[in-house]
Amino acid sequence: MAGGALPGFRDFYPDEFAHRAHIFRAWREVCRRFAFVEYDGPPLEPLDLYTKKSGDEIVGQLYNFEDKGGRQVALRPEMTPTFARMVAARANALRKPVRWFSVPQLFRYERAQRGRLREHFQLNADIVGEASEVADAELLAVAVGIMQELGLGPDDVRARISDRRLLNTLLVAIEVPPAAVPTAYAVLDKAGRQPEAVRREKLREAGLPGAAVDALIGLGRPDALDLMRSSYGSIGAVAEAIGRLDAYLGHLGSLGIREWVDVDLSIVRGLTYYTGIVFELFDAKGELRAICGGGRYDSLLADLGGVDLPAVGFGMGDVVLGELLKDRGLMPEAAPAPEFYIVAGPEATVDRVLAVAAALRAAGAAVEYPPSYEKLTTQRTNSQLQAAVKSGASYGVVVRGADVADVRLLTMDRAGNVELDAAALCSGDPQRAEKALRDFRRQADQKRFSHPPSQQQP
Template identity: 55%
Template sequence: MQTKALPGFREFYPADLALRTHIFRTWRTVAMRYGFEEYDGPPLEPLELYTAKSGDEIVGQLYNFTDKGGREVALRPEMTPTLARMVAARANGLKKPIRWFSIPQLFRYERQQRGRLREHFQLNCDLIGEPGPLGDAEIIALALDVVRAFGLGPSDVRVRLSDRRVLHALLLGAGVTEPQLPDAYEAVDKIERMERGALAQRLIAAGVSTEAAEGVFAVAALRGLAAVEAALAKVPGGPAAGASLRRVVDALAAMGLADFVEVDLTIVRGLAYYTGTVFELFDAGRTLRAICGGGRYDDLLEALGGVALPALGFGMGDVVLAELLRERGLVPADTSSIDVFLAAITEADLPHVLALAHELRDAGFRAEYALGAQAVGKQLKLADARNARFAVVIGPDDRARGEVVIKDLAGKGQAGVPRDRALERLSEMVRN
């Protein structure tokens, strides 16, 4: 082995690609059930598309370089800026709400870990131009129906649901000041990964009072809509801030998806651009990274594309999803079988094999034959290894009778069939 694939980049051997294809097909099928249309954009973009909004520090995690024309460019690390530009360019001509999805390959220059490579594919679904909570429920339901379509249920996957407006109201109510909010968000986000004492120290260092820090922890500990609403009832503007969350939860329940939903305010999703609902899909055992994350970003399209449209969406990567499917035994069995394998007894039979094989392929069958004179046993061995359903054997005796032998490789029967009825007969047998 002289050269290997670059770290964090994958090679897809046939079995791997079969799984990837299964994932893509399921993604497309479910997205289209929701009326989403597929789009795509360039995998290579101007660097400033990503730095303009997020600043230069993001460059450390981008695959970027100077192209031969002297342009600063980057492999796309996310789809949203491209989407924002595309939507903005034709915003006036697009019927709202816009339902679009894409399956981009995304790149990030980072030390890889399990479930986190330097390249992955991600289902992106976005709903643009709809401000109401039914839109939020719709996008979450889509994410859930995608995992359901893979055979995953509430015992495998849950959605943790939060709302920035709820968190905002509760944190202010707990005595956190506006300038301290980013630090409070970070503390809530890290509550499960860091020690309570260390977090409290950080908050206090940021100027949060001891009392307010306790309040932050109390907010982070809330679980379930009832507990959250009870807390909201005690803070200024709380009930109004919680109205959307309630409607989202109710809508998901009406869809029969209540078993998947956990209201949990520790889902913060970065700190950047989410403005309302935020959610994350994760495996129920909590051993893997998040399968999917998303939320509402009502201000982002204006910031990126100059068009003020409310929007929300999610991204679901193929890496963690594939791990979960493997773990749960939900990877479909190898379907690489062919329909018919043709075997020639003697060299003189080969032209007849070629002729029938071509007829079969023209008719849409998956057909293969040995590329050289071989013993029949050996040819059938190959047919078996290929998972062929049927074998056709053509020999001098059969040809003398104007027949070919059709053999059922799964069962054990075989029968002579007139040559001119072979195609017809195989069609019946493959279809059954």
């Protein structure tokens, strides 16, 4: 359609913004619980921040241009380089380990598909300065905690984990020729998505001996860890790596999330960058792209920012997560509605309606009324109440005659009427007014609990 947002970009209408806010709230809430603190950086960065490490070929996937000062710049496609720069600049002064998170909007110039747009929001959470696998476990607990916070369980989402160091030692043990290692990883990454025969053929082409091909195919199987334990567990380096993975799994158990986790040695997560335990979160049905991916990158800060600190981190985008929540009916159905909708009764004046709104708002309530002189003075109470219903408000307030405090409360879900001390609310005394509102809400909650509404709210 012409005139809409650019391809791969989104307009957030209020209902959709509510979805986004729902996800952001869960991200921030869980990060707070894990004592991560929020940071941010510029959405626009020098182009070479991204080309320096990855080379010029990634420019094709960047939103980049020359600014009016002749600088080559790019919209940030990822947060890690910015994060690395910020940590490096104050590395000596920061209390370690650093536990930071951010919710940047990221951009990539690529063809859009389901779950993959040109713009998205991505939670980035990182721990810097701690090499222990306890930190790896802590980080995965954040990602899983977010799933729980959003109402998802281990039947909805699976965490798959692997370890780059274990894989490296296994490839040596399997006797994969060094030149064929990239191919081996690429094939491993495709386990489950590509027929076994095709994968075998690719490995043979790369020059792997028959036994190595068999062993590598075995790595993609669900019970690969036990398989490798019995085949290569006697080799020192392998034993050490498996021991580390076992310790990690133990920590995950202590953190209460072991049931979410499957060991899956086919998780590769790119060919460079990661140096230790890696993980991905997927929907259990396998219908969507990865929800989240991360792992240990102990040498990246040295390469990028010049400080030698171990680090673990993950990224979790809002797009795939949002798809999953919608599929499971776990998204809020609509934008937030007001708590009160004020209606003018027959004898009410516009002044009184406004005064009641002001009093309720001063006490902290969200209040709507038709801001129309015409409607407040001539439209029937009946029609105004229809509008109140459509607003989604919890309560209708009918302002009546003589006194500003002469109001009648209506529960829009018909759970039963609740009295509001309107005199106190309109007394002008903030403490009395807030107490009146608190008492009202408490009564309303009780009423709703003991008399469930007969009909659902719209």
